[in-house]
Each structure stands twice: as C-alpha cells, then as structure tokens.
Amino acid sequence: MTYHATILVELKEGILDPQGRALEGVLNRLGFNARNIQVGKVIELELDASSEEEARQQVERMASTITNPVMEVFTYQLKAVEVA
Amino acid sequence: MTYHATILVELKEGILDPQGRALEGVLNRLGFNARNIQVGKVIELELDASSEEEARQQVERMASTITNPVMEVFTYQLKAVEVA
Numbered sequence A, B: 001m002t003y004h005a006t007i008l009v010e011l012k013e014g015i016l017d018p019q020g021r022a023l024e025g026v027l028n029r030l031g032f033n034a035r036n037i038q039v040g041k042v043i044e045l046e047l048d049a050s051s052e053e054e055a056r057q058q059v060e061r062m063a064s065t066i067t068n069p070v071m072e073v074f075t076y077q078l079k080a081v082e083v084a
Helices: A018-029 A052-066 B018-029 B052-066
Strands: A002-011 A035-048 A072-081 B002-011 B035-048 B072-081
Touching: A002 A052, A002 B035, A018 A035, A018 B035, A018 B052, A035 A052, A035 B002, A035 B018, A052 A072, A052 B018, B002 B052, B018 B035, B035 B052, B052 B072
Parallel strands: none
Antiparallel strands: A002 A035, A002 A072, A035 B035, B002 B035, B002 B072
8 A cells, every 4th residue: 555654853842943933934024913933844755565564664764864863853643545 | 913824835836846756756665555646845934914805815925926827726724813
C-alpha cells in the first residue's frame, strides 16, 4: 500500500529563530504588523508499507533521522494513497 | 482581533527540487523507501486585524511578497486567537 506523509519540522519553543526574526523585520518595514514569526520545514513524501502502523514507524524513524532533537520537533500526517 | 496564520510555501509542480532530491538520496541510502520527496517552507505568524476578511487580505499580500511567483505556490490557514 502507498502512503503520503507530510512531516512538519519546527524549532522548539524558546530556540532563537534567526530566519523568523529576519522575516519579521522585512515584513514590518513593509508595513505589515506580523509578529512571533517562526519558519519551519515541511517535507512531503510517498512510501510503501504493508500497514498504516508500519508506515507510521517508518515515517517516525525518517523524521527522527532528519531532525535535530536538541533544537527541533516534528509532527506528521499520514494518509493512504489510492493507487489508480 | 489577533489572528494566527500558517503559510505553506512549496515549489510548483514540475520545478526541480534539489533539496528533495538530496534528501531522497540520503533516506534511500539509509534503507528507507521514500520517494517523490518535496521540501517546502512553513511560516507561522500572528497579526492583528479588524476582521477575518482584512486578516486574509494581509496574509495573502504578505505571502505574495515572500514567495517567488515563478517557482513557488502558497496556501495558508487562518484562525482567530482568543486573547486571554
């Protein structure tokens, strides 16, 4: 079965987000009143697995591999893909 | 009223995603059968607006400012924030 995963990687609460600060400065100078800006990564992928449970385990292992546990946290969504 | 926006910026269909390709190579070498990997940005921010409509307009103008219309597309979610 094919699954589609969307993994969201963000900085932990309290970790300085230089990208977010820079973007906030730009947007504020352009007149937007945006604040508390955080920039994260979103990774979309497809994978094959025999069950949803196995797909979850694979995605969690992949996400743990590509994130820095000291500074980042990840969440993910998983859905089965109908193969035409 | 305070609103929380989540803006998702991704490459347009068909645009080469070097980050996605590189990540796919790493994950496949580690034994994961992930494919069609796309890496995008997610921007979370807060803003004040007098109505949801005004908040939508501000978020769309901000997102248009920070994305490259030739290569990127954005989607966003907006929700009102209960001020304690």
